[in-house]
Amino acid sequence: MTKVLVLYYSTYGHMETMAEAVAAGARAAGAQADIKRVPETVPEDIARANHFKLDQAAPVATPADLEAYDAIIVGAPTRFGRMASQMAAFWDQTGSLWFKGALIGKVGAAFTSTATQHGGQETTLFSIITNLLHHGMVISGLPYNFQGQMRLDEITGGAPYGATTIAAGDGSRAVSANERDGAHFLGQRVAQLAAKLAD
Template identity: 45%
Template sequence: MAEILVLYYSRHGATADMARLIARGIEQVAGMQARLRTVPEVSTVCEAVEDEIPAAGPPYATLDDLRECAALALGSPTRFGNMAAPLKHFIDSTSSLWLEGALIGRPAAVFTSTSSLHGGQETTLISMMLPLLHHGMLLLGLPYSETDLLHTSSGGTPYGPSHLAGTDSSLPLSDAEQRLCRALGQRLAETTARLQGRP
């Protein structure tokens, strides 16, 4: 089984919900398995001290999770049109992988959740793409053959799935948003399989 890392930070749960849906899409492809990982909180003053194992949800990511993955789906809520600090803090720790060229040629995709419809979904997705490009990864988006991109009134972009969580972050993922998450997971897994020479 090839493992695809679904790495995310989630504050109110929506990005975690998206990660689980992407993992479902990945596991629809024969021979592909999702590995869910998250990152700990950080403080604006100093690095937050967290237990090594979170109280709930998937384990915290390590550099080995990235080194071992066949592909990557990276997700974050929007923070002023950018990825959230905890995810950026983890990504900033990956210089040793960059020096090794460990991620060169591996497929990658991104996803996000925002409080408002025009709250920086696309710029957040692009902010996550930039370090992946520096790592030499192959970026995938969503093609318009996913017709939900043409009709959604909530989240959904060609850069990757997105979710409109509402000002109190309580809106559940719409049916279209859910389909786009699963579609991204499946596309990422199918592309990974083709690159590995699988039928």
């Protein structure tokens, strides 16, 4: 059975919600999908004062975990047009995996959230994808046969480079049904590609 890791960092819970939808999509394609998060680096008192969602069920990942999976789908919110530092710090610890080529040939993909429609979704996706490419991973985007990313009747996330959501500056906007559908589609597509590559 194809093994998919959904690896995320979430401040207010949006990426957690998207991670659950990504994993559900991978499972719909017949894969085993595990959800793990990267460690929080903000001191707990500051995180609580700023209303971070600290009660997340997913276990905390270590870089060594990555080697066990056929595909890794990475989600992190934007920070000034790039992935949040918590996720960047995690990937900065994967040098030993890079050195031995442990992730070469695995399927990789990305998802993100921004405060606004034009808050850096695509550049953040690329900041994640760059790390995956350096590890020799095979990248999947969110193709346009997911028609939801072409909707004009509502404000919505979605890009050909990955699944996205819009959170609002204070994190008050919930992930929409269309954005969850995009995340589900991405998870399903990645699991299907990983299964084909394993044949």
